[in-house]
Amino acid sequence: MLDIGEIQTIEHDVVVIGAGGAGLRAAIECSREGLDTGLLSKSLLGKAHTVMAEGGMAAALGNVDARDNWKFHFRDTMRGGKFLNVWRMAELHAKEAPERVRELEEWGAVFDRTRDGLINQRNFGGHRYPRLAHVGDRTGLELIRTLQDHGVHQGIAAHTECTALSLLKDGERMAGVAAYWRETGRLVLLRAKAVILATGGAGRAWGVTSNSWEYTGDGLAMAYDAGAELMDMEFTQFHPTGMVWPLSVRGILVTEGVRGDGGVLLNNEGERFMFGYIPERFASETADSVEEASRWLDGEEGARRPPELLTRDVVARAIMAEVKAGRGSEHGGALLDIASRRPPDFIKRKLPSMYHQFKELAEVDITKKPMEVGPTLHYFMGGIRVDADRQETRVPGLFACGECAAGLHGANRLGGNSLSDLIVFGRRAGLGAAEYVRGLAATPRLDEDAAREVFRRATGILNRQSGANPYELHEKLQSVMDRDVGIVRIKDDLVRGVEQIERLSAEAATVKAHGASQYNPGWHEALSIRSLLLASEAVARSALVREESRGAHTRLDFEGEHDEWSRYNVVCRKVADGRMQVEKVERPEPPAALQQIAHASIEDIETGRIGATAPGRGDG
Amino acid sequence: MAERPFRIWRGDEGGGAFESFRVEIDPGMVVLDALHRIQARDANDLAIRWNCKAGKCGSCSMEINGRPRLACMTRMNSFADGETIVVQPLKAFPLIKDLVTDVSWNYEQNKRIPPFSPRPRDADGQHRMYQQDADRVQEFRKCIECFLCQDVCHVLRDRAGKSAFVGPRFMIRLASLEMHPLDDEDRVPEILHEFGSGMCNITRCCTEVCPESIDITDNGIIPLKERVVDRFYDPVVKLWRRLSGASVRTEPRPLAKLSRGDGP
Numbered sequence: 064m065l066d067i068g069e070i071q072t073i074e075h076d077v078v079v080i081g082a083g084g085a086g087l088r089a090a091i092e093c094s095r096e097g098l099d100t101g102l103l104s105k106s107l108l109g110k111a112h113t114v115m116a117e118g119g120m121a122a123a124l125g126n127v128d129a130r131d132n133w134k135f136h137f138r139d140t141m142r143g144g145k146f147l148n149v150w151r152m153a154e155l156h157a158k159e160a161p162e163r164v165r166e167l168e169e170w171g172a173v174f175d176r177t178r179d180g181l182i183n184q185r186n187f188g189g190h191r192y193p194r195l196a197h198v199g200d201r202t203g204l205e206l207i208r209t210l211q212d213h214g215v216h217q218g219i220a221a222h223t224e225c226t227a228l229s230l231l232k233d234g235e236r237m238a239g240v241a242a243y244w245r246e247t248g249r250l251v252l253l254r255a256k257a258v259i260l261a262t263g264g265a266g267r268a269w270g271v272t273s274n275s276w277e278y279t280g281d282g283l284a285m286a287y288d289a290g291a292e293l294m295d296m297e298f299t300q301f302h303p304t305g306m307v308w309p310l311s312v313r314g315i316l317v318t319e320g321v322r323g324d325g326g327v328l329l330n331n332e333g334e335r336f337m338f339g340y341i342p343e344r345f346a347s348e349t350a351d352s353v354e355e356a357s358r359w360l361d362g363e364e365g366a367r368r369p370p371e372l373l374t375r376d377v378v379a380r381a382i383m384a385e386v387k388a389g390r391g392s393e394h395g396g397a398l399l400d401i402a403s404r405r406p407p408d409f410i411k412r413k414l415p416s417m418y419h420q421f422k423e424l425a426e427v428d429i430t431k432k433p434m435e436v437g438p439t440l441h442y443f444m445g446g447i448r449v450d451a452d453r454q455e456t457r458v459p460g461l462f463a464c465g466e467c468a469a470g471l472h473g474a475n476r477l478g479g480n481s482l483s484d485l486i487v488f489g490r491r492a493g494l495g496a497a498e499y500v501r502g503l504a505a506t507p508r509l510d511e512d513a514a515r516e517v518f519r520r521a522t523g524i525l526n527r528q529s530g531a532n533p534y535e536l537h538e539k540l541q542s543v544m545d546r547d548v549g550i551v552r553i554k555d556d557l558v559r560g561v562e563q564i565e566r567l568s569a570e571a572a573t574v575k576a577h578g579a580s581q582y583n584p585g586w587h588e589a590l591s592i593r594s595l596l597l598a599s600e601a602v603a604r605s606a607l608v609r610e611e612s613r614g615a616h617t618r619l620d621f622e623g624e625h626d627e628w629s630r631y632n633v634v635c636r637k638v639a640d641g642r643m644q645v646e647k648v649e650r651p652e653p654p655a656a657l658q659q660i661a662h663a664s665i666e667d668i669e670t671g672r673i674g675a676t677a678p679g680r681g682d683g
Numbered sequence: 684m685a686e687r688p689f690r691i692w693r694g695d696e697g698g699g700a701f702e703s704f705r706v707e708i709d710p711g712m713v714v715l716d717a718l719h720r721i722q723a724r725d726a727n728d729l730a731i732r733w734n735c736k737a738g739k740c741g742s743c744s745m746e747i748n749g750r751p752r753l754a755c756m757t758r759m760n761s762f763a764d765g766e767t768i769v770v771q772p773l774k775a776f777p778l779i780k781d782l783v784t785d786v787s788w789n790y791e792q793n794k795r796i797p798p799f800s801p802r803p804r805d806a807d808g809q810h811r812m813y814q815q816d817a818d819r820v821q822e823f824r825k826c827i828e829c830f831l832c833q834d835v836c837h838v839l840r841d842r843a844g845k846s847a848f849v850g851p852r853f854m855i856r857l858a859s860l861e862m863h864p865l866d867d868e869d870r871v872p873e874i875l876h877e878f879g880s881g882m883c884n885i886t887r888c889c890t891e892v893c894p895e896s897i898d899i900t901d902n903g904i905i906p907l908k909e910r911v912v913d914r915f916y917d918p919v920v921k922l923w924r925r926l927s928g929a930s931v932r933t934e935p936r937p938l939a940k941l942s943r944g945d946g947p
Contacts, residue, residue, distance in 0.1 A: 107732075107829055108790060110740045168810055171799035171863065173817050173824055180811035198821065204739065205824060215790075216798045223790075246779055275734045309711020315737045415825075423756050424713070534723035578728030581695065582780040585727030652765060 065518055067511045071251045075101035075220065078240050078255040078495045080227045083111035084203070084485030085465025085492070086261030087210035092493025093259070094217040098500060101253060102214075103242060105277050109211045112263055113485065114274045116203025117318035117416060119185055120193030120482030122160035127183040131192035133157040134660050134674045140480060141661040142344070143189040143374050144444075144473025146629055147295070150653040150661075151451035152471040155491070155517035163490065164196050170213040174198055186323040187640055188372045189477040191348075191665065200318045200416045206482055214488045217569055225251065227281060228590065229517040230258060230461065232287040233507035237289075237460030241517040245587060245620040248580020250518050256503055257496040259454075260286055260463040261489065264299075264443030265598035267591075269549075270541035272440040273316040280598030282467040283564035285599060286447045291456035293635040294469040294648075295445030296598075297369070297605035297616045300476055301550045303378035305439025307396035312424045314439040317399065317417060319478040321434075322371040324413050325360050326401035328382070329433065330390035336397075337370035340381035345373055348665070360404075376475045376615045377440040383550060386437070396437035402430055407552060414617050438550055442481065444472040444615060445605070448634060453495025454488055460499055460507070464492035474614025524589045530575030540595060548603045553619040557607045564603060566676040568596045604645045605633040687759065689717065691729070692771040695780045698822040701769070702726075708759050714768065715743055715754035718782075730781035738894060741829030746780050747772045751831040751892050773834040786830055792849045793876070795938045799860055812857035812864035823903060825895045826852065832889035832899060838882045848879035851889035855903040861910065869932060875911045876935040880904070 067444060075098075079090045082104035093100040104111065123136040137157035141148055161213040168174065168182065174196050175183040184193040191489055198205040199608040201272050215221070224245040231239045231252075241255040262282025266274030287293055301595050322328070330336045335356075341349050350356040356369035371378065382397045390595035392398050407430035414429070421427040421434060447456055447463035451470065454462045465485045472480060524530075545561030611625040612618050631647040638644045656674070687708050690701045704721045715733055722729045733743040736755045743754040745908055748762075748769050762768055776784035778897060804810055832851040838844035849857075860866055874880045883904050890899045897903070913920055924931065 106734055106740075106742065110734045110742050112735070112825070114740045115735050115737065163828075165808075165810075169801055170867075171860075173820050173863065175821075176812060176814040176817055180813050198824070201739070201825065204827065208824065212793070212798065215794050242827055246783075275736070275740070277734065310709060311712045311716045312737070399940075416739065423738065532723075532727070534727065538723075539947075566717070568722070568896070576727065582728060582730040582783055583728040584722060585831075 065515050067252070067514060070518070071249065072254060073101065073222070073251060074254045075099045076255065077101070077259060077498050078103060078253050079259045079261060080240065081111070081465070081467070082106075082108060082221070082223070083113035083261060083263060083465065084206050084482060085171070085489040086111075086209060086259070087207065088486045089217045089259045089261055089464055089493040089496070090487030091210065091214050091217055092490045093496055094219050096493065096497035096665075098497055100219045101255065102135040102219050103225050103227055103240070103253070104221065105226050105245070106225045107223050108221055111206055111207060111276055113203045113207045113482075115273070115275065115316065116206070116482055117200040117316065118187055118320040118323065119197030119202045119479050120160070120164060120206065120486070121187070121190060121194045121477065121479035122196055122483055123192075123194060124161045124164065124182060124184060124196065126177055127184040127193040130669060131194060134668050135191050136160070136194065138661050138663065138668070140471070140477060141473070143475055143477040145475060145624065146473065146661070147613065147632065148473030149451050149470035150657050152488075154657055155451065156471055156480070156487050159487045163483065163486040164329050167206065167209050167486070170209050172209040174205070185320065186368075186372065186539060187290060187478045188319055188378070189323065189374045190479065191666035192538060195323070195479040197320070199412070200320050202482060206485070213653045219474050226587065226590070227285060228515075228521055230285045231509040231514055232289060232458070235290075235459060236507050237458060238507035238636070240507035241514050242289065246275045246582055248583065248586070250511070250521070252514060254502045254509060256507060257460045257462065259492050259496055260447065260461070260467050261465045261492070263466045264446070265595055266440045266443070267537075268540055268595045268599045268602075269440040269544045270538075271305065271314040273314055273546060280594040281591065282463065283446060283601070284594035284597040286456060286458070286461065286463060287601070287635070287637055289461060290637065291461060291463075292448040292456050293601050294448040294632050294637060294659055295473070295605070296443075296601040297609045298444035298474050299440060299602055299612055300375055300442040300444060300615045301379045301438040302441035303375055303382055303438055304399055304436035305441075306425065307392070307435045307437040308394040308425060314341065315420070315424070315439065316439065317434060317436050318414070319375075321399055321401050321417060324401065325404040326371065326399050327369070327404065328371050328378070328497060329398040329400055330385045331369075331392055331398070332390060336385050336390070337373065337378065337381055340377060340384070341370050341373065342377055349373065374475055374477065376617075377512060379550060380617060382437055392435045394435055396435045398433040399436045400433035402432060407471045442466065442476055444474065444476050445469045445602075452491065453498065454492035455495050455499065462492045462496050464488040474616060521590060524574055524576050524585055525580055527573065527575050529572050530573040532593055533574050533576060533585055536567060536571055536574060536592055537588060537595070538563070540592075540599060541569070544599055548599070548606060551617045551619055552606050554607065557603055560603045560608065561600065562583065564596055564600045568600070571596055600643060605635060608633050608645050608647065640676065687717065687762075688767045689721065690767055690769045691718070691721070691782070692776070693729070693781050696778050702802075712759045713755055714747055714757040714770065717759060717768075718754060718770070730779070730783045732783045739827060741827030742775055744829045744831050746773060746834075746835065751828060751834045753831070753894050754921060756894060771832070774836045775836070775839050776830075778869070779825070788845060789850075789852065790829055792853045793856065796853065796860070797857060797868055797870055797873065797938070799863065799866055801865045802867045810865055814832055816864040819902075820859045820862050820864075823855040825897055826855060827895060828852065829894060831892045831894065833880065835888040835892050836843075837884075837886060837888070844882065848882035851883070851899045851904065853878065854880065854883070854907060855897060855899050858903040858907055861907065871910050871914050872933055872935040873938065874907055875915060877938055880908050880911050
């Protein structure tokens with residue numbers, strides 16, 4: 064029998080799980096609010112998946128085009144999300160992003176500059192104006208390093224290479240986290256009054272993904288087990304441009320910045336095929352000829368945006384359709400060409416990582432030759448259901464922010480809205496947790512029996528005599544998700560997918576890791592399988608329930624958006640018998656002022672006919 | 684491609700040895716792919732630290748055929764046919780297990796560096812700096828903290844060196860702050876007395892291994908050394924200071940104490 068008294072115990076007011084952009088920003092805010100703050104990270108500090116974000120962070124600073132303001136950013140976000148976003152979150156995000164970006168500069172970030180010395184902004188898919196503050200194509204690194212270097216002076220206790228296993232409660236409220244140190248395998252209990260999850264998505268459930276190993280849905284699974292709800296899980300974004308060759312790098316991201324800076328998509332006949340895939344909703348704002356698209360690139364006012372900059376869902380499906388029609392590139396993708404559009408110096412300066420990445424990994428010089436690209440699982444729009452203003456789940460004391468939280472992006476995320484999401488809602492989660500902790504009458508006492516059970520299950524993987532190989536189990540799950548829960552979906556596949564996931568879940572109950580607990584990747588892999596399976600199940604079941612095609616969710620058997628469905632989110636929760644209940648939940652009516660802005664024409668906002676009286680700043 | 688032979692260091696601080704493996708290689712594979720294949724099939728508990736597999740996070744630093752490299756950016760076709768690939772952990776840091784070392788010393792150094800301290804914003808609330816000034820520090824800010832430069836640094840390879848010198852990584856961190864167009868802080872006395880700029884004898888090994896091609900020595904360390912020389916050793920400047928009565932700080936301030944997390 065495990066003696067809880069002998070387990071290492073650490074106490075904090077708040078524990079933040081995840082040290083990417085959202086977690087770091089949340090921890091900084093908690094510390095600033097005077098909370099004793101612990102930050103848990105599976106990796107070393109500064110290595111989280113945020114480092115891979117390339118293109119930039121969207122904020123209506125108006126430095127490059129003075130017409131931009133929060134209303135356009137809000138409108139773009141809602142339209143990109145096919146109006147399934149949580150309206151209030153899209154509003155807060157658009158209003159607060161500029162101040163958060165300026166704050167990063169105050170903390171040492173060095174963004175690329177305009178000629179006037181201000182923060183430069185680049186064009187990106189779905190954004191009406193040049194809006195993405197950026198540093199070449201390594202914006203994520205700049206964000207995480209700035210937060211890290213600022214954060215280490217804020218008195219935050221960083222517990223690195225420490226993995227959370229389960230959330231622990233006192234009755235209904237949060238009371239702590241059960242975790243283990245990867246280095247030694249030693250177990251640890253973190254007692255805390257509040258917990259903020261900032262754990263990202265679960266992209267590693269797919270074989271072709273841009274996500275790093277950390278993306279195993281730990282936070283999604285822990286929140287779900289603790290009684291929180293998962294929302295919009297059917298909306299998994301396939302980024303249109305991942306590397307497709309060589310196989311070993313398949314899925315690695317090719318930034319949308321390539322297209323933002325002039326890159327075009329071609330099929331094997333040399334045709335710019337995106338002109339054939341412009342959806343009705345964006346037709347009036349998209350160039351309809353190569354000639355007009357070129358004029359836009361030259362900066363001509365009045366010229367409309369090239370169709371390569373349509374939202375990610377549209378571009379990803381277009382590439383798939385071209386490949387299916389036999390017009391794909393040699394290894395089954397499309398050709399992304401910037402070499403014939405921009406001089407080598409420009410490419411190396413604006414897209415240095417891409418230049419480096421293709422040169423080193425694919426032996427392709429992108430200043431001379433086009434890149435082969437295809438869709439890759441990139442991002443979870445769905446996640447833990449939270450309150451818009453302070454990011455609290457329905458479990459008292461449990462907060463979530465960043466990719467693991469649902470709501471901001473609706474059915475499809477615009478590029479650049481993720482990094483700004485992290486800093487806007489990371490901060491808000493920190494403020495929310497601080498307010499919650501201040502309102503607590505007594506320190507919660509965590510359920511030690513539950514902790515004992517969590518630890519027993521974790522060590523059981525090492526102790527049992529034989530069982531499934533965790534790596535093989537993971538590979539099996541990836542082929543199920545690639546095949547049955549991919550970019551285009553149909554009922555029979557989804558039903559089969561759910562069955563397969565259930566079968567794998569049964570197998571996972573007997574998974575076996577060899578060796579000792581000290582820095583043992585086999586054990587780490589085995590421990591993450593449960594989270595991956597849970598997240599996968601939620602995606603597949605939610606995809607089955609939503610009988611329409613909207614944003615990133617495409618059903619071959621239910622084509623097009625159905626108005627009826629715009630009124631619902633799909634929510635998953637754990638019910639008493641341990642089953643996953645998946646339910647359509649009616650959306651609240653949005654405020655009239657916001658509706659007006661979201662549906663207004665660009666001219667109406669520009670001339671102030673609409674939205675002129677809406678408040679200009681965030682409440683924060 | 685055919686099977687390739689690997690020799691991989693297995694063990695922990697108590698000792699260890701090289702183990703041999705053979706692994707099937709597909710076109711385009713990098714060393715990290717090969718290690719993952721070995722891990723999945725033959726050695727489930729082989730310890731490797733990695734994250735992005737795209738050369739962006741700097742986690743999979745190790746020594747491959749004697750050279751500090753990122754395993755994710757070392758292509759299998761860069762080796763001669765039949766060549767055995769020898770993989771071992773970084774030598775400058777204490778071993779945890781197999782290919783994973785304890786690099787926490789680096790994080791402690793970062794904490795000691797006086798943080799960025801911005802000048803006030805312009806009257807309109809904006810910070811202004813120009814791209815040509817930004818370029819200089821952006822080069823340093825490309826650093827992915829892989830610590831390969833620390834691993835090859837002659838000073839840091841010697842255990843005693845770690846108490847005298849912060850190493851190339853943190854020299855360029857200091858350079859990125861000292862040359863930051865918005866930064867108001869002065870760190871020159873600390874660069875000499877606390878961070879040990881004098882310890883570097885400019886062998887350029889660090890620059891050679893940098894996967895981000897940062898010109899660590901010429902653009903980072905040497906300019907910092909020059910700033911130190913100007914402040915402490917330049918006779919003309921010294922005389923000018925005496926005559927003009929201008930005062931600059933030469934004594935280092937006490938730096939933030941090292942505090943360690945609870946740790947494993």
